[in-house]
Amino acid sequence: MQTYVLRRTLQAIPLLFILSVMLFLLVRVAPGGPLAQAERNPNITQEQLERQRVRLGLDQPLYIQYTRWMRAVILEGDLGQSIKTRQPVAQMIGERIPNTLMLVGAAFLLTLLVAIPLGAISARKQYSWLDYSVTTFTFAGQSVPIYWLGLMAILIFYVWLDNPLTGGPLLPSGGMYSLGSDRALGDLLWHMILPVGTLSIAWIAWYSRFFRASMLEVLNADYVRTAHAKGLTSRRVIYTHAMRNAMMPLVTMIALDVPSMFAGALFIETIFSWPGMGRLFWEAARGRDYPVLLGVILINAAVIVFANILADIFYAIVDPRVQYE
Numbered sequence: 001m002q003t004y005v006l007r008r009t010l011q012a013i014p015l016l017f018i019l020s021v022m023l024f025l026l027v028r029v030a031p032g033g034p035l036a037q038a039e040r041n042p043n044i045t046q047e048q049l050e051r052q053r054v055r056l057g058l059d060q061p062l063y064i065q066y067t068r069w070m071r072a073v074i075l076e077g078d079l080g081q082s083i084k085t086r087q088p089v090a091q092m093i094g095e096r097i098p099n100t101l102m103l104v105g106a107a108f109l110l111t112l113l114v115a116i117p118l119g120a121i122s123a124r125k126q127y128s129w130l131d132y133s134v135t136t137f138t139f140a141g142q143s144v145p146i147y148w149l150g151l152m153a154i155l156i157f158y159v160w161l162d163n164p165l166t167g168g169p170l171l172p173s174g175g176m177y178s179l180g181s182d183r184a185l186g187d188l189l190w191h192m193i194l195p196v197g198t199l200s201i202a203w204i205a206w207y208s209r210f211f212r213a214s215m216l217e218v219l220n221a222d223y224v225r226t227a228h229a230k231g232l233t234s235r236r237v238i239y240t241h242a243m244r245n246a247m248m249p250l251v252t253m254i255a256l257d258v259p260s261m262f263a264g265a266l267f268i269e270t271i272f273s274w275p276g277m278g279r280l281f282w283e284a285a286r287g288r289d290y291p292v293l294l295g296v297i298l299i300n301a302a303v304i305v306f307a308n309i310l311a312d313i314f315y316a317i318v319d320p321r322v323q324y325e
Contacts (some may be wrong), residue, residue, distance in 0.1 A: 005313065008309045020298060021066065024062075034290055056083060077090065078090065080294070082289055083287075083290065089292050093292075093296060096277045099275050099276040103268065104262065106192060115207035116211055116250075120243060121134075122135070122212045123212045124238060131212075134209075134212070135209070139205075141201050144202075146267050150195075150267065153194050153198050158171060158172065172190065174271075178191075195272040195274055198268060198272075202264070203261070210249070210253060211250055219238075258304055265277075270282050277299075
């Protein structure tokens with residue numbers, strides 16, 4: 001296993017290099033630029049614009065710009081400096097990563113805690129009223145856009161419903177803490193309810209539907225019928241034998257959905273004013289802040305690559321028959 005993990009990690013290096021080249025070119029050839037607003041300002045002279053281009057290194061060919069950027073990333077861990085705020089990009093991302101991981105991690109944990117039992121019960125009671133109810137929920141959850149859910153959540157729980165104890169809104173509309181608060185854990189959890197719940201709904205619908213289909217396939221397998229014939233209880237067959245094998249396709253789906261989770265966080269963080277990487281990416285995209293854009297995208301690409309490596313490792317944990325030489 002250690003040899004396999006090392007080999008896959010080394011294979012990820014050239015992949016990340018190719019991704020970095022493609023991402024760098026895509027960001028730089030996109031319409032507009034960091035000096036787009038300055039170019040439209042009649043009070044800024046051409047000489048001033050040229051000085052800004054030289055300061056930012058935009059007067060150099062793309063391959064020289066990429067080489068300088070990648071050399072700083074590899075040798076110094078320096079992702080550059082924000083064009084707008086003049087802050088180090090690594091510092092800006094470092095301040096936002098914990099917030100995004102907190103949001104996505106909580107939503108992911110809630111998704112698994114709800115979706116797996118829901119899918120298992122739905123498969124066990126196939127064609128019952130419970131199964132039809134779960135199916136209706138999954139179709140609705142997958143069909144409704146996540147940004148619409150976020151806006152409706154704010155409208156219902158912040159605008160329409162009042163807290164009977166305080167008389168104010170039932171739930172906060174955004175942010176991580178209340179203004180003037182001492183940043184207590186309870187205040188943080190209170191602010192996490194709407195963004196985490198909104199982000200989880202679509203994933204609960206998707207994973208419960210997927211796990212239901214996986215469970216139905218396993219429940220019709222020969223070894224499950226043999227376990228029933230040997231006198232094992234239905235609960236033991238399902239939760240000891242069937243669920244473990246049904247989890248394997250789910251592991252792959254989770255690894256492939258990691259980028260989608262972070263993409264969903266972009267909308268959620270923007271709607272609920274959550275200070276995470278998604279909101280940082282949105283602000284950088286609006287301001288054409290190249291260093292911040294490249295830093296956020298590069299880190300997301302690394303997360304996606306190594307999430308697939310972790311998926312292979314979890315295969316061996318879930319199913320002992322999987323061996324890596």
